Amino acid sequence: MVHLSSLLLKQYHGGYVVIRLSLGGCTNRPFYRIVAAHNKRARDSKYIEQLGSFDPLPNIHNEKLVSLNYERIKYWIACGAHPTKPVAKLLGLSGFYPLHPMTVTEAERRRNKEALAVGGGAEEQEQETEQVV
Protein backbone atom coordinates (compact mmCIF):
# COMPACT_ATOMS: atom_id res chain seq x y z
CA MET A 1 0.00 0.00 0.00
CA VAL A 2 1.44 3.35 -1.01
CA HIS A 3 1.80 5.81 1.86
CA LEU A 4 -0.23 8.75 0.61
CA SER A 5 1.11 11.18 3.21
CA SER A 6 4.63 10.94 1.82
CA LEU A 7 3.33 11.66 -1.68
CA LEU A 8 1.36 14.70 -0.53
CA LEU A 9 4.22 16.21 1.53
CA LYS A 10 6.23 18.01 -1.12
CA GLN A 11 9.83 18.83 -0.17
CA TYR A 12 11.13 22.01 -1.79
CA HIS A 13 14.81 22.66 -2.30
CA GLY A 14 15.85 26.25 -1.71
CA GLY A 15 12.25 27.45 -1.46
CA TYR A 16 10.87 29.95 1.02
CA VAL A 17 7.59 30.85 2.62
CA VAL A 18 5.61 33.80 1.25
CA ILE A 19 2.63 35.71 2.56
CA ARG A 20 0.46 36.40 -0.46
CA LEU A 21 -3.09 36.77 -1.74
CA SER A 22 -4.72 33.62 -3.05
CA LEU A 23 -7.69 34.29 -5.33
CA GLY A 24 -11.08 32.75 -4.75
CA GLY A 25 -14.71 33.65 -5.38
CA CYS A 26 -16.77 33.47 -8.59
CA THR A 27 -16.88 35.11 -12.02
CA ASN A 28 -16.76 38.92 -11.75
CA ARG A 29 -16.56 38.56 -7.97
CA PRO A 30 -13.00 38.13 -6.74
CA PHE A 31 -12.10 37.46 -3.11
CA TYR A 32 -8.58 37.14 -1.74
CA ARG A 33 -7.29 35.15 1.20
CA ILE A 34 -4.09 36.33 2.84
CA VAL A 35 -2.16 33.13 3.13
CA ALA A 36 1.25 31.80 4.17
CA ALA A 37 2.40 29.30 1.53
CA HIS A 38 5.55 27.93 -0.10
CA ASN A 39 6.83 30.05 -2.95
CA LYS A 40 6.68 27.29 -5.55
CA ARG A 41 3.06 26.28 -4.86
CA ALA A 42 0.29 27.28 -7.25
CA ARG A 43 -1.51 30.45 -6.29
CA ASP A 44 -4.70 28.83 -5.04
CA SER A 45 -3.43 25.43 -3.95
CA LYS A 46 -2.44 24.01 -0.58
CA TYR A 47 -1.20 26.66 1.85
CA ILE A 48 0.41 26.40 5.25
CA GLU A 49 -1.93 28.75 7.13
CA GLN A 50 -4.52 31.40 6.41
CA LEU A 51 -3.62 34.74 7.96
CA GLY A 52 -6.56 36.89 6.87
CA SER A 53 -8.74 37.94 3.97
CA PHE A 54 -9.25 40.85 1.60
CA ASP A 55 -12.44 41.78 -0.25
CA PRO A 56 -11.52 44.03 -3.21
CA LEU A 57 -15.10 45.04 -4.03
CA PRO A 58 -16.49 47.82 -1.80
CA ASN A 59 -19.53 46.98 0.29
CA ILE A 60 -22.72 48.94 1.00
CA HIS A 61 -20.87 51.53 3.08
CA ASN A 62 -18.16 51.85 0.40
CA GLU A 63 -15.58 49.95 2.48
CA LYS A 64 -13.13 47.30 1.31
CA LEU A 65 -12.87 44.86 4.22
CA VAL A 66 -9.49 43.44 5.22
CA SER A 67 -8.80 41.04 8.09
CA LEU A 68 -5.28 40.37 9.43
CA ASN A 69 -4.10 37.94 12.13
CA TYR A 70 -1.21 40.01 13.53
CA GLU A 71 0.06 37.32 15.89
CA ARG A 72 0.50 34.69 13.23
CA ILE A 73 1.84 37.21 10.68
CA LYS A 74 4.47 38.17 13.26
CA TYR A 75 5.35 34.52 13.72
CA TRP A 76 5.74 33.85 10.02
CA ILE A 77 7.80 36.99 9.41
CA ALA A 78 9.99 35.91 12.31
CA CYS A 79 10.40 32.53 10.58
CA GLY A 80 11.54 34.33 7.41
CA ALA A 81 8.45 34.73 5.23
CA HIS A 82 8.42 37.36 2.44
CA PRO A 83 5.21 39.32 1.96
CA THR A 84 4.32 40.20 -1.63
CA LYS A 85 3.77 43.76 -2.85
CA PRO A 86 -0.03 43.92 -2.36
CA VAL A 87 0.24 42.28 1.04
CA ALA A 88 2.98 44.73 2.03
CA LYS A 89 0.77 47.60 0.89
CA LEU A 90 -2.15 46.30 2.95
CA LEU A 91 0.06 45.87 5.99
CA GLY A 92 1.36 49.41 5.51
CA LEU A 93 -2.13 50.83 5.29
CA SER A 94 -3.17 48.93 8.40
CA GLY A 95 -0.23 50.30 10.40
CA PHE A 96 1.57 47.03 11.07
CA TYR A 97 4.36 47.92 8.61
CA PRO A 98 5.49 51.41 7.57
CA LEU A 99 3.58 52.85 4.59
CA HIS A 100 4.76 51.33 1.33
CA PRO A 101 6.69 53.84 -0.88
CA MET A 102 4.51 53.03 -3.89
CA THR A 103 1.31 53.96 -2.02
CA VAL A 104 2.81 57.35 -1.28
CA THR A 105 4.10 57.88 -4.83
CA GLU A 106 0.83 56.77 -6.37
CA ALA A 107 -1.07 59.18 -4.14
CA GLU A 108 1.30 61.98 -5.11
CA ARG A 109 0.96 61.23 -8.79
CA ARG A 110 -2.81 61.21 -8.55
CA ARG A 111 -2.80 64.48 -6.66
CA ASN A 112 -0.49 66.10 -9.21
CA LYS A 113 -2.68 64.90 -12.06
CA GLU A 114 -5.80 66.28 -10.40
CA ALA A 115 -4.05 69.55 -9.70
CA LEU A 116 -2.96 69.75 -13.36
CA ALA A 117 -6.46 68.93 -14.57
CA VAL A 118 -7.95 71.59 -12.27
CA GLY A 119 -5.28 74.10 -13.35
CA GLY A 120 -5.82 73.23 -17.05
CA GLY A 121 -9.61 73.57 -16.64
CA ALA A 122 -9.20 76.95 -14.95
CA GLU A 123 -6.86 78.10 -17.74
CA GLU A 124 -9.27 76.89 -20.41
CA GLN A 125 -12.11 78.75 -18.71
CA GLU A 126 -9.95 81.89 -18.57
CA GLN A 127 -9.05 81.48 -22.26
CA GLU A 128 -12.70 81.00 -23.15
CA THR A 129 -13.76 84.06 -21.16
CA GLU A 130 -10.93 86.08 -22.84
CA GLN A 131 -12.02 84.89 -26.28
CA VAL A 132 -15.61 85.72 -25.49
CA VAL A 133 -14.56 89.08 -24.23
Next chain:
Amino acid sequence: MFQVATRFPNPLCRFLTPRASVLVEAVRGRKSRTDPKAKSKAGRVKVPPPVDPVEMVVLKERFTQYDLITRALRFEFKEEMLRQRYEQEVGSLAEERAKQEAEEHCALMAWNDAENLQLWKLRELRVLKGLEEEELKKTELAIQREMKMESFVKEKEQEILQLQEEAKTFITLENLDQRIEEALDNLKNYNFAIDKEGRVVKRTVLQ
Protein backbone atom coordinates in the same frame (compact mmCIF):
# COMPACT_ATOMS: atom_id res chain seq x y z
CA MET B 1 2.63 25.97 -22.71
CA PHE B 2 0.24 23.49 -24.25
CA GLN B 3 1.14 21.17 -27.09
CA VAL B 4 0.50 22.38 -30.64
CA ALA B 5 -2.66 20.77 -32.07
CA THR B 6 -2.58 18.34 -35.03
CA ARG B 7 -2.14 19.84 -38.42
CA PHE B 8 -5.66 19.31 -39.72
CA PRO B 9 -7.97 18.56 -36.82
CA ASN B 10 -11.02 19.46 -38.92
CA PRO B 11 -11.26 19.56 -42.76
CA LEU B 12 -12.78 23.09 -42.50
CA CYS B 13 -9.65 24.35 -40.75
CA ARG B 14 -7.82 24.16 -44.06
CA PHE B 15 -9.69 27.26 -45.21
CA LEU B 16 -10.04 29.07 -41.89
CA THR B 17 -6.42 28.78 -40.76
CA PRO B 18 -3.84 28.65 -43.57
CA ARG B 19 -0.66 26.64 -43.02
CA ALA B 20 1.68 29.59 -42.51
CA SER B 21 0.14 30.83 -39.25
CA VAL B 22 0.39 29.15 -35.90
CA LEU B 23 -2.26 26.77 -34.61
CA VAL B 24 -2.07 26.74 -30.84
CA GLU B 25 -4.70 25.51 -28.36
CA ALA B 26 -4.02 27.83 -25.46
CA VAL B 27 -5.47 31.33 -25.02
CA ARG B 28 -3.08 32.95 -22.55
CA GLY B 29 0.22 33.79 -24.25
CA ARG B 30 -0.93 32.44 -27.58
CA LYS B 31 2.51 32.65 -29.15
CA SER B 32 5.79 31.47 -27.69
CA ARG B 33 9.32 32.81 -28.27
CA THR B 34 9.91 30.73 -31.40
CA ASP B 35 6.71 31.68 -33.21
CA PRO B 36 7.02 34.28 -36.02
CA LYS B 37 5.91 37.83 -35.25
CA ALA B 38 2.82 39.31 -36.89
CA LYS B 39 3.22 41.59 -39.97
CA SER B 40 1.60 44.54 -38.23
CA LYS B 41 4.23 44.33 -35.48
CA ALA B 42 7.19 44.06 -37.91
CA GLY B 43 8.64 47.54 -37.24
CA ARG B 44 7.71 47.71 -33.56
CA VAL B 45 10.39 48.91 -31.20
CA LYS B 46 9.67 48.14 -27.56
CA VAL B 47 10.30 51.15 -25.35
CA PRO B 48 10.43 50.94 -21.53
CA PRO B 49 7.99 53.14 -19.61
CA PRO B 50 9.19 56.72 -19.04
CA VAL B 51 10.89 57.42 -15.69
CA ASP B 52 10.97 60.78 -13.94
CA PRO B 53 14.53 61.07 -12.52
CA VAL B 54 13.52 63.36 -9.66
CA GLU B 55 10.73 61.05 -8.64
CA MET B 56 13.07 58.07 -9.06
CA VAL B 57 15.60 59.57 -6.63
CA VAL B 58 12.87 60.24 -4.11
CA LEU B 59 11.48 56.75 -4.61
CA LYS B 60 14.88 55.11 -4.12
CA GLU B 61 15.34 57.01 -0.89
CA ARG B 62 11.92 55.98 0.31
CA PHE B 63 12.58 52.33 -0.59
CA THR B 64 15.88 52.25 1.29
CA GLN B 65 14.14 53.63 4.36
CA TYR B 66 11.30 51.14 3.98
CA ASP B 67 13.66 48.19 3.62
CA LEU B 68 15.60 49.30 6.65
CA ILE B 69 12.49 49.49 8.78
CA THR B 70 11.09 46.18 7.55
CA ARG B 71 14.36 44.38 8.15
CA ALA B 72 14.57 45.81 11.65
CA LEU B 73 10.98 44.70 12.32
CA ARG B 74 11.79 41.23 11.05
CA PHE B 75 14.74 40.89 13.41
CA GLU B 76 12.67 42.17 16.30
CA PHE B 77 9.92 39.65 15.62
CA LYS B 78 12.46 36.86 15.39
CA GLU B 79 13.96 37.83 18.71
CA GLU B 80 10.58 37.97 20.37
CA MET B 81 9.61 34.57 19.03
CA LEU B 82 12.87 33.00 20.21
CA ARG B 83 12.44 34.53 23.64
CA GLN B 84 8.90 33.20 23.93
CA ARG B 85 10.01 29.75 22.85
CA TYR B 86 12.88 29.79 25.32
CA GLU B 87 10.59 30.82 28.13
CA GLN B 88 8.15 28.11 27.24
CA GLU B 89 10.75 25.39 27.24
CA VAL B 90 13.19 26.48 29.96
CA GLY B 91 11.69 29.45 31.81
CA SER B 92 9.80 29.76 35.09
CA LEU B 93 6.50 28.72 33.55
CA ALA B 94 8.02 25.43 32.48
CA GLU B 95 9.21 24.69 36.00
CA GLU B 96 5.81 25.41 37.48
CA ARG B 97 4.19 23.22 34.92
CA ALA B 98 6.64 20.39 35.65
CA LYS B 99 5.91 20.67 39.37
CA GLN B 100 2.18 20.60 38.80
CA GLU B 101 2.50 17.58 36.58
CA ALA B 102 4.59 15.76 39.17
CA GLU B 103 2.00 16.48 41.85
CA GLU B 104 -0.78 15.27 39.64
CA HIS B 105 1.18 12.13 38.92
CA CYS B 106 1.67 11.41 42.63
CA ALA B 107 -2.00 11.94 43.38
CA LEU B 108 -3.07 9.70 40.55
CA MET B 109 -0.63 6.97 41.61
CA ALA B 110 -1.99 7.10 45.17
CA TRP B 111 -5.55 6.85 43.90
CA ASN B 112 -4.53 3.96 41.69
CA ASP B 113 -2.99 2.12 44.67
CA ALA B 114 -6.16 2.62 46.73
CA GLU B 115 -8.27 1.22 43.90
CA ASN B 116 -5.96 -1.77 43.59
CA LEU B 117 -6.26 -2.46 47.36
CA GLN B 118 -10.04 -2.47 47.21
CA LEU B 119 -10.10 -4.71 44.21
CA TRP B 120 -7.62 -7.05 45.90
CA LYS B 121 -9.85 -7.33 48.95
CA LEU B 122 -12.88 -8.10 46.81
CA ARG B 123 -10.87 -10.67 44.96
CA GLU B 124 -9.81 -12.29 48.25
CA LEU B 125 -13.44 -12.63 49.33
CA ARG B 126 -14.39 -14.11 46.01
CA VAL B 127 -11.54 -16.60 46.17
CA LEU B 128 -12.52 -17.72 49.69
CA LYS B 129 -16.11 -18.18 48.62
CA GLY B 130 -14.95 -20.20 45.66
CA LEU B 131 -12.88 -22.48 47.88
CA GLU B 132 -15.78 -23.06 50.24
CA GLU B 133 -18.09 -23.91 47.39
CA GLU B 134 -15.54 -26.35 46.02
CA GLU B 135 -15.26 -28.09 49.36
CA LEU B 136 -19.03 -28.39 49.63
CA LYS B 137 -19.19 -29.90 46.18
CA LYS B 138 -16.49 -32.37 47.01
CA THR B 139 -18.26 -33.53 50.13
CA GLU B 140 -21.51 -33.88 48.24
CA LEU B 141 -19.84 -35.91 45.55
CA ALA B 142 -18.27 -38.18 48.16
CA ILE B 143 -21.65 -38.74 49.78
CA GLN B 144 -23.24 -39.58 46.47
CA ARG B 145 -20.49 -41.97 45.62
CA GLU B 146 -20.91 -43.75 48.92
CA MET B 147 -24.63 -44.01 48.37
CA LYS B 148 -24.12 -45.45 44.95
CA MET B 149 -21.69 -47.97 46.33
CA GLU B 150 -24.15 -48.97 49.01
CA SER B 151 -27.02 -49.43 46.57
CA PHE B 152 -24.77 -51.39 44.23
CA VAL B 153 -23.67 -53.64 47.05
CA LYS B 154 -27.28 -54.17 48.10
CA GLU B 155 -28.32 -55.13 44.60
CA LYS B 156 -25.51 -57.58 44.31
CA GLU B 157 -26.43 -59.13 47.63
CA GLN B 158 -30.03 -59.41 46.44
CA GLU B 159 -28.91 -61.17 43.31
CA ILE B 160 -26.79 -63.55 45.31
CA LEU B 161 -29.70 -64.40 47.59
CA GLN B 162 -31.98 -64.95 44.62
CA LEU B 163 -29.40 -67.16 43.03
CA GLN B 164 -29.06 -69.14 46.21
CA GLU B 165 -32.79 -69.62 46.30
CA GLU B 166 -32.90 -70.66 42.70
CA ALA B 167 -30.02 -73.01 43.27
CA LYS B 168 -32.36 -75.11 45.41
CA THR B 169 -34.41 -75.97 42.32
CA PHE B 170 -31.42 -76.83 40.11
CA ILE B 171 -31.08 -80.23 38.64
CA THR B 172 -28.01 -82.03 40.03
CA LEU B 173 -26.66 -85.50 39.50
CA GLU B 174 -28.51 -86.76 42.55
CA ASN B 175 -31.89 -85.26 41.47
CA LEU B 176 -31.47 -86.23 37.87
CA ASP B 177 -33.39 -89.45 37.88
CA GLN B 178 -36.09 -88.01 40.15
CA ARG B 179 -36.60 -84.97 37.98
CA ILE B 180 -36.76 -86.98 34.78
CA GLU B 181 -39.46 -89.15 36.37
CA GLU B 182 -41.37 -86.03 37.46
CA ALA B 183 -41.10 -84.37 34.05
CA LEU B 184 -42.32 -87.43 32.25
CA ASP B 185 -45.19 -87.74 34.66
CA ASN B 186 -46.39 -84.09 34.40
CA LEU B 187 -46.79 -83.41 30.74
CA LYS B 188 -47.23 -79.71 29.92
CA ASN B 189 -48.85 -78.38 26.81
CA TYR B 190 -47.04 -75.29 25.35
CA ASN B 191 -49.27 -75.04 22.30
CA PHE B 192 -50.62 -71.52 22.97
CA ALA B 193 -50.02 -68.05 21.50
CA ILE B 194 -48.82 -65.02 23.41
CA ASP B 195 -49.22 -61.33 22.74
CA LYS B 196 -46.73 -58.51 23.29
CA GLU B 197 -47.72 -57.93 26.90
CA GLY B 198 -47.17 -61.53 27.74
CA ARG B 199 -50.81 -62.50 28.18
CA VAL B 200 -51.95 -65.80 26.80
CA VAL B 201 -54.18 -65.36 23.79
CA LYS B 202 -57.37 -67.39 24.27
CA ARG B 203 -59.09 -66.69 21.00
CA THR B 204 -57.38 -66.67 17.59
CA VAL B 205 -58.74 -66.06 14.08
CA LEU B 206 -58.47 -69.61 12.94
CA GLN B 207 -60.80 -70.66 15.75
